[in-house]
Amino acid sequence: MQTGVRKAPYKGYQWLWPALILIAVIELIPFIVMLVYSVRAINFLDISASGQFVGLDNYRQALNDPEFGSSIAKLSKVIVTALPIQFALGLLVALALTAHQTLRKYLLPIIIIPMIISPVVVGLIGSLNLNADFGLIGITLKKLGLVEKTILGDYNLALPAIIIIDIWQWTPFLILIFTAGLLSLPKEPYEAAYVDGASTWQVFVRVTLPLMQPIFLIALLLRFTDLFKIFDTIFIMTEGGPGSVTEVSNIFAYRVNFRFWNLGYGATLVTLLYIVSFLVCFAFVKIATMREARR
Amino acid sequence: MVAITEQSETKAGINYLKVLRITFVFFIAFVSFIPFLWIMLSAFKVRTDIMSPTLSFFFSPTLSNFVDAFVEGDFGIYLWNSTMVGVGTVILCLVTGVPAAYAFSRFYVLGKKHLYFFVLTTRMAPAIAVALPLYIVFKNLYLLGSIPGVILAHATFTLALVIYLMKGLFDEIPREIDQASLVDGYSEWQTFLYVILPISRSSIAATGFLAFIFSWNEFLFALLLGGTDARTLPAAFPGLVTPLGTYWGQLCAAAFAVAIPVIILATLIQKYLVKGLTLGAVKG
Numbered sequence: 001m002q003t004g005v006r007k008a009p010y011k012g013y014q015w016l017w018p019a020l021i022l023i024a025v026i027e028l029i030p031f032i033v034m035l036v037y038s039v040r041a042i043n044f045l046d047i048s049a050s051g052q053f054v055g056l057d058n059y060r061q062a063l064n065d066p067e068f069g070s071s072i073a074k075l076s077k078v079i080v081t082a083l084p085i086q087f088a089l090g091l092l093v094a095l096a097l098t099a100h101q102t103l104r105k106y107l108l109p110i111i112i113i114p115m116i117i118s119p120v121v122v123g124l125i126g127s128l129n130l131n132a133d134f135g136l137i138g139i140t141l142k143k144l145g146l147v148e149k150t151i152l153g154d155y156n157l158a159l160p161a162i163i164i165i166d167i168w169q170w171t172p173f174l175i176l177i178f179t180a181g182l183l184s185l186p187k188e189p190y191e192a193a194y195v196d197g198a199s200t201w202q203v204f205v206r207v208t209l210p211l212m213q214p215i216f217l218i219a220l221l222l223r224f225t226d227l228f229k230i231f232d233t234i235f236i237m238t239e240g241g242p243g244s245v246t247e248v249s250n251i252f253a254y255r256v257n258f259r260f261w262n263l264g265y266g267a268t269l270v271t272l273l274y275i276v277s278f279l280v281c282f283a284f285v286k287i288a289t290m291r292e293a294r295r
Numbered sequence: 296m297v298a299i300t301e302q303s304e305t306k307a308g309i310n311y312l313k314v315l316r317i318t319f320v321f322f323i324a325f326v327s328f329i330p331f332l333w334i335m336l337s338a339f340k341v342r343t344d345i346m347s348p349t350l351s352f353f354f355s356p357t358l359s360n361f362v363d364a365f366v367e368g369d370f371g372i373y374l375w376n377s378t379m380v381g382v383g384t385v386i387l388c389l390v391t392g393v394p395a396a397y398a399f400s401r402f403y404v405l406g407k408k409h410l411y412f413f414v415l416t417t418r419m420a421p422a423i424a425v426a427l428p429l430y431i432v433f434k435n436l437y438l439l440g441s442i443p444g445v446i447l448a449h450a451t452f453t454l455a456l457v458i459y460l461m462k463g464l465f466d467e468i469p470r471e472i473d474q475a476s477l478v479d480g481y482s483e484w485q486t487f488l489y490v491i492l493p494i495s496r497s498s499i500a501a502t503g504f505l506a507f508i509f510s511w512n513e514f515l516f517a518l519l520l521g522g523t524d525a526r527t528l529p530a531a532f533p534g535l536v537t538p539l540g541t542y543w544g545q546l547c548a549a550a551f552a553v554a555i556p557v558i559i560l561a562t563l564i565q566k567y568l569v570k571g572l573t574l575g576a577v578k579g
Contacts, residue, residue, distance in 0.1 A: 012402030015487075019395035019458060022387070026451050027417065030428030037431065093323050096316040103317065107324045109562060113331055116561045116568075117554040118512035120529040121334070124550050128337065128543060129330045134346045136333045172327060177577045180569040184578055218576040225419040232514045236532060253423050258519065267427060274424040281415045 034274075037267035044261035051264075058268035067244070068269060071252035074159065078248060079227045082166045086223065087216075089167070090174025097175065098182045108179065115172040123236025126165040127152060130237075152238050158246050162234055169233065170226065174219055181215035182208070214291070221284045228277055249273055335554070338547035345543045360544035361551075370531060370549055376442060377511060377527040377553075383446040384510040385503045388457040393499060396461030397487055401473065410459060414574060417455040422515045425451050430519055440522030448516040453506040456574070460505070463575045464498040465491070501567040504560050511557060528553050 013020075038058055043049035062068055093111070097104045114122060130151045132138040141147040151157050189211065193203045231250040234240065240247035240255065247255070253273060257266035337345050339356040364370040398404055406413075429448050430439070438444035468491065476486040492499070517530035528549055535542040535549070561568060569577050 012398035012404040015394040015398035015402070016404060018391040019454065022391050022450060022454060026429070026447050026454075030425070030432050033431050034424070034428035037428075089323075093320060096320045099313075099316060100320070103320050107320055109565065110324050111327045112561070112568075113554075113558060114327055116508065116557055117331070118514065118529050118557070120512075120514045120532045121550045121554050124532065124546055125330050125334050128345075128547070129333060134348055136330065136350060139348060139350055168327070168330070173572065175323075177569055177573055180577050215577055218573055221415075222418075222573065229419075229421045231422055235514075250421050250423050253421075253427075254515075257423070257427055263427070263431070270421070270424040270427050273421045277419045277421060277424075278416060281412070281419050285412050285415065 034267050034271055037264055038271045040264045042262075042264035042267075044263065046262075049262075049264065054264070058265050059272070061265060062268050062272055067247075068249070068252060070244075071247055071249045074246065075228070075230070075248040075250075077159065078163055078166065078230060079224065082163050082170075082227060083220075083223060085167055086171045086174055087219070089171050090178050090219075093171075093175045094178030094182055097179045104179065108176070112172045112176050114169045115176070119169070119232035120236055122165065122169045123233040126161070126233060126237045130161055130165075153242050155242055155245055158238055158242060162237065162246050165233055165237070166227070166230065170223065174223065177215065177219055178212070181212055185211050217284075217288065217291075221280075224280065225277060228273075228280075331554075334547050334550050337543065338551040340544065340547075342544055345547070360548035363542075364545040364548045365552070368545065369526075370528065370545070370552070373526050373528045373531045373549075374552060376445075376521070376525055377529075379442050380445045380449065380517070380521075380525070380527055381507045381510045383442065384449040384453055385506050387446055387450055388454045388506050389499065389503055392454050392457035393461050393492075394487065396458045397465055397491065399458065399462045400465035401470070410462065411574070414455040414459040417452050418574070426515050426519050429516070433520055439520060440524040442521075442525045445517055445521045445525050445527065446510075448520050449510040449513055451516075453509050456509070456571075457502055457506055459574060460502050460571060461495075461499070463570075464495060464502075468494060498567075501564045502571070504564050505567070505571040508557050508560055511553070 039053060039055060041049040041052050041054045041057075097108060114125075127135075129135045129137045132142050132147050132150050138147065138151055141151070147154075147157070151161050185208070189207050190203060193207050198206070229250065230248060231254070234246050234248060234251055235254070238246045240251040244252075249269075250273070253266060253269040256262050256269060260266075336352065336354075338360055339358070340354050341357050341359060344351075344354045365374065399407055399410055426448070429451070433439045433444050433448075438447070472490060472494070473486055476490045477483070481489065511527075512529065513527075514529045514532075517525075517527040518533070521527055521530050532546065532549065535546045564571075
């Protein structure tokens, strides 16, 4: 316990109740409602599914649903491709930026623009620039002969395009926090390493990387969860199409709920997605506390 | 890292590496900026210029897209809704969150250790997993399509963020200040209101700006819960893609109105941005 924390039990609650009531209304009650819906048959377009209790049927259906499975597969593809590229590129740019104060001062605010603007705007940037008839990137690619008619409407190119837009949007986030992280590292280990005659590469591998580990860990967590949540940009650019090639889990869950109005099954899908993100979060906090305990 | 540069630059022949590095950073900045700039410029282009197959950065600028969207179209109303939702979210989260953060910083409260976990789960949950149950609850409370409804929805992720960030900031204020104020005869609430809040003015403002940015940029909640009556700017984007064609000019004008305020706000709180975006894990 920190010194100076007033110990009188329950005293703090008079400060907390407005926040607690609000959290109960907007987080707890909806969460319970979601669980209740997930074990019922509710479909606004089907009168026979009017709220009967169906036990775990929805869950069974979800785990055997090939569309859900394939949406997870697409999501995994996005995560597995985008994440390493964003990490490597982010670290590379951050290393270059830490070495030049002037560059950092003037270019970092420009570099972070894709990350701070609304994902909706990013989606528009994607769809207009990638338009093969009049978009900046689309026309260029067409001239180079890499694209024939369309990019976002092409079955083979749509998902890679989504991944590239995500890399464009989120690498700046990693650049920003890696730069901040690199600048906050202690100087003594570097001085010691150079006195010992280590090369720049050795210093990078043996000093920088280990010191950056906690920052890598938080970056990995935040980036993983944001990728897991990916929705807005895809919704604006392709709405899951063409066909369903960019229909990742969240888009699929959206379609089941708000296009087919199958809220019972939809709530189940959403609960499953929630559980996955919760488990990842839990594992992360466990790892982080274990690391702290070791120190 | 500073150490690395100083060391490496004393060596001869390393200058080409420096040139390479600078070129690389400029290239990245170029790639980050040009697609964005293209949209901002398109907002001032007439339809034929936007859809022209020859790329040109030179064109005769027009405000017609803004007039179409904001004066003749409904985007003026959406801009107003966005502002109300953003300001409302900030006020709601600061009024409830700041005292809560103070309690977490100063008192022994149950669940204090789990605060970080709670914040993480609210940040991590897929938006659809929050939006669906809120949709069901709001439907029964007649909050669908109302600005308070969208504000409450945005509070699901901004409130936890405000509590957590403000707790960290209150932790940095020495407890001796509270104790001195209590000795002087202030009650605990008076200490909070007249001593602690004035010192933390700037951090409260930065946290508020950050919450505003999150609310202003948000799409799915606004789309589902705002309906047509409380539609915010981002939620209005899909409406401009119609079966008859896409209103690119108006979309770009709307994008301009969504992006520029955020870029200005983010510049104002640049130092604070890293801390805010990483839940205090990385100091800016």
